[in-house]
Amino acid sequence: MKFTWFHLMPWPYMPDDFREKHRSVWVDIPSTLYDPVRGHTVYNDYLDQLEYADQLGFDAIGVNEHHQNGYGLMPSPNIMAAALARRSSKSALMVLGNSIALYNPPIRVAEEFAMLDVISGGRLCAGFPVGTSMDTNYCYGTVPALTREKYAEAHDLIIKAWTQDGPFPFNGRYNKLRYVNCWPKPVQKPHPPIFIPGGGSIETWDFCLDHDYNYSYLSYSGYLRGRKLLDGYWERAAQKGKDDSPYRAGFAQIICVADTDAEAEKLYSEHASYFYNRCLHIYGGFADAPGYRTIKTLQANVLSQMTPTEAAKLPLTPWKELVEQRMVVAGSPETVRQQLEELIKSLRVGHLFCLFQVGNMPPEKVRYSTKLFADKVMPKLKNIWADYADDNRFWIKPLPQRAVPGRLMEAAQ
Amino acid sequence: MMDSRTITVSDGRAKIQVLESGRGPDLVFFHGAGGATQADPFLDALSRRFRVRAPLLPGYGDSDGGENFRTMLDITLLGLDILDALKVDNPLLVGHSMGGMLAAEMAATAANDIKRLALIAPAGLWLDAHPIPDLFALLPADYPPLLFHDVKLGEQLITAGLNLDDHEFLRAFLIQSSRQLGFAGKMLFPIPDRGLDERLYRVKAKTLLIWGDDDKLIKPVYAKAFREKLRNADYVEIKNAGHMVTLEQPEAVIAALARLAA
Numbered sequence: 001m002k003f004t005w006f007h008l009m010p011w012p013y014m015p016d017d018f019r020e021k022h023r024s025v026w027v028d029i030p031s032t033l034y035d036p037v038r039g040h041t042v043y044n045d046y047l048d049q050l051e052y053a054d055q056l057g058f059d060a061i062g063v064n065e066h067h068q069n070g071y072g073l074m075p076s077p078n079i080m081a082a083a084l085a086r087r088s089s090k091s092a093l094m095v096l097g098n099s100i101a102l103y104n105p106p107i108r109v110a111e112e113f114a115m116l117d118v119i120s121g122g123r124l125c126a127g128f129p130v131g132t133s134m135d136t137n138y139c140y141g142t143v144p145a146l147t148r149e150k151y152a153e154a155h156d157l158i159i160k161a162w163t164q165d166g167p168f169p170f171n172g173r174y175n176k177l178r179y180v181n182c183w184p185k186p187v188q189k190p191h192p193p194i195f196i197p198g199g200g201s202i203e204t205w206d207f208c209l210d211h212d213y214n215y216s217y218l219s220y221s222g223y224l225r226g227r228k229l230l231d232g233y234w235e236r237a238a239q240k241g242k243d244d245s246p247y248r249a250g251f252a253q254i255i256c257v258a259d260t261d262a263e264a265e266k267l268y269s270e271h272a273s274y275f276y277n278r279c280l281h282i283y284g285g286f287a288d289a290p291g292y293r294t295i296k297t298l299q300a301n302v303l304s305q306m307t308p309t310e311a312a313k314l315p316l317t318p319w320k321e322l323v324e325q326r327m328v329v330a331g332s333p334e335t336v337r338q339q340l341e342e343l344i345k346s347l348r349v350g351h352l353f354c355l356f357q358v359g360n361m362p363p364e365k366v367r368y369s370t371k372l373f374a375d376k377v378m379p380k381l382k383n384i385w386a387d388y389a390d391d392n393r394f395w396i397k398p399l400p401q402r403a404v405p406g407r408l409m410e411a412a413q
Numbered sequence: 414m415m416d417s418r419t420i421t422v423s424d425g426r427a428k429i430q431v432l433e434s435g436r437g438p439d440l441v442f443f444h445g446a447g448g449a450t451q452a453d454p455f456l457d458a459l460s461r462r463f464r465v466r467a468p469l470l471p472g473y474g475d476s477d478g479g480e481n482f483r484t485m486l487d488i489t490l491l492g493l494d495i496l497d498a499l500k501v502d503n504p505l506l507v508g509h510s511m512g513g514m515l516a517a518e519m520a521a522t523a524a525n526d527i528k529r530l531a532l533i534a535p536a537g538l539w540l541d542a543h544p545i546p547d548l549f550a551l552l553p554a555d556y557p558p559l560l561f562h563d564v565k566l567g568e569q570l571i572t573a574g575l576n577l578d579d580h581e582f583l584r585a586f587l588i589q590s591s592r593q594l595g596f597a598g599k600m601l602f603p604i605p606d607r608g609l610d611e612r613l614y615r616v617k618a619k620t621l622l623i624w625g626d627d628d629k630l631i632k633p634v635y636a637k638a639f640r641e642k643l644r645n646a647d648y649v650e651i652k653n654a655g656h657m658v659t660l661e662q663p664e665a666v667i668a669a670l671a672r673l674a675a
Contacts, residue, residue, distance in 0.1 A: 137549075137602070137603070138549075138550065138603070141602075141603045141604075143598050143599055143602050144549075144595060144598050144602060145479070145480075145595040145596065145598055145599060146483060146599070173483075283550075284552055285547075285550035285551055285552050285555075286550055288587075289549050289550075289598070289602070290549065290590045290591045290593070290594030290595050290597075290598065291591055291594060291595025291596070291598050291602075292591075292595075293587075293591060295588055295591060295592060298584065298587050298588045298591060299584075299588065307577055307578045307579075307580065307583055308552075308577050308578065309578050
């Protein structure tokens with residue numbers, strides 16, 4: 001079982017009346033709410049938290065890409081991963097990922113990911129999301145109905161740039177390049193493991209299965225609701241005659257650990273409330289732009305599309321319900337272990353993207369919850385998929401001998 | 414009620430449903446982003462004065478093949494292919510909103526073929542001082558006040574019977590919206606400007622611009638921007654009408670079209 005300590009990097013200073021005063025945390029959130037002086041400390045604290053997770057033995061530390069978003073302050077995840085590449089030593093760098101349809105030309109992703117893989121000595125997990133509609137269409141202006149075609153072409157170009165010797169011409173519909181020539185190339189051969197975070201489009205299942213890429217379902221609605229979607233994925237895998245290695249799949253989950261269940265509520269409920277109330281306050285008009293989802297996905301009805309009335313209720317869900325519905329897995333180490341074991345087995349996932357920093361949770365609580373998890377929960381779940389220990393198709397292959405960051409500085413002293 | 418038939422155009426890449434009816438001068442009508450149906454009251458009224466043919470763009474009604482058309486040029490050539498396939502001699506080419514943008518592009522591209530053109534509150538230009546609201550970030554309840562002068566009428570025509578809290582209804586609604594606006598987005602998303610401004614000089618057709626005086630989506634000030642680029646254009650502003658001037662004041666629109674056809 002692989003555990004990624006995943007950061008969303010939310011802005012922790014959204015005002016109490018945020019919901020009343022503003023229609024959305026994403027796309028048109030007023031830029032005046034951001035304060036770069038406070039942001040300086042926020043970024044550095046958040047990076048410290050990821051470095052701490054590396055020290056505690058998490059399998060990976062994770063970042064992602066969002067734009068114009070009050071709960072995700074990483075328009076460029078590669079900048080964060082670069083900072084982490086030099087200050088971590090063991091964990092994989094899970095960049096989940098670059099929205100490859102947005103890079104023009106997408107060869108930029110091939111280059112930057114290769115740089116990260118080389119700097120880190122082969123520790124990069126390369127994420128290729130289609131990108132949410134808010135990021136891809138509303139913030140970055142991609143025509144919704146062309147998003148998937150652009151994505152597919154960007155993917156083909158990047159893989160070709162990594163695996164074929166350059167230079168070569170690439171005559172795509174959206175990219176005309178006379179001399180594709182990726183310098184540097186990644187350490188990992190044929191390329192770093194590829195993770196596809198999905199929001200629920202069924203086309204993505206076939207894409208992952210056909211290429212043997214990991215499929216990870218990222219939602220904030222917990223594993224009970226995630227079941228329907230992952231059941232569909234595994235059904236599709238069986239139809240295609242693919243093996244059922246749990247490492248083909250991943251899931252994201254908010255996790256809060258304390259000494260007791262009661263202490264968990266006392267410590268963390270206000271931050272969960274901040275997250276669901278303010279961070280997920282997204283204007284309905286910015287949910288999927290028409291044309292972003294394929295008709296096939298809409299017809300398959302795997303998304304359990306929330307009605308406007310249901311969506312309006314979500315942010316007001318009290319702690320008790322958040323925990324009962326497993327939107328938040330919270331409690332004593334034993335409670336958390338039990339629930340995560342249920343999550344891991346029922347969804348059949350080999351990768352868990354653990355969200356410990358929730359909303360406006362301050363650093364000391366993040367450290368406490370993370371440490372308890374690393375000491376008392378993770379070791380008990382580590383070997384849950386022992387039968388698949390040899391399946392290394394979906395994981396990093398670092399160099400055996402790696403350079404030590406700061407080597408020349410030490411020599412100079 | 415309009416008759417309906419289906420034609421295949423553009424080397425087999427698009428299947429197009431054509432609504433048709435009426436007698437009189439030939440008129441080809443391209444609909445706006447909301448589409449048109451066989452029961453469209455404006456087309457019905459129009460067919461009392463004209464021989465109307467209203468092709469539906471891919472994603473609308475039974476029309477299909479939208480995945481084969483990506484850019485404004487693709488869609489302009491599709492429009493001209495449809496015109497060819499309809500085999501009408503020198504029709505009055507009319508477009509409303511997005512359809513007006515398409516008709517203008519067609520008239521700029523096939524400048525020697527299109528002789529008479531009517532643009533009803535057309536999209537296609539962008540004025541920084543008068544930004545057009547984002548059609549793709551609206552909730553259903555936003556439509557009536559934005560599209561109609563008579564908001565009550567808009568509610569009757571658009572939002573009555575809409576029950577988005579019913580899961581099956583919601584799904585059907587999202588599928589239709591994804592088909593229709595998904596295709597419209599290729600012309601209109603995120604800003605409805607594909608460079609028409611630099612091509613309008615080519616239009617040779619005698620052109621009539623028609624606007625509702627209370628159009629809150631594409632304000633009447635855009636008529637001025639069109640007239641600055643068009644060599645041979647008249648302008649009619651219709652009172653007590655919003656962007657859906659075709660539904661609010663159909664007779665006034667049809668009277669203006671009849672004068673152009675005469």
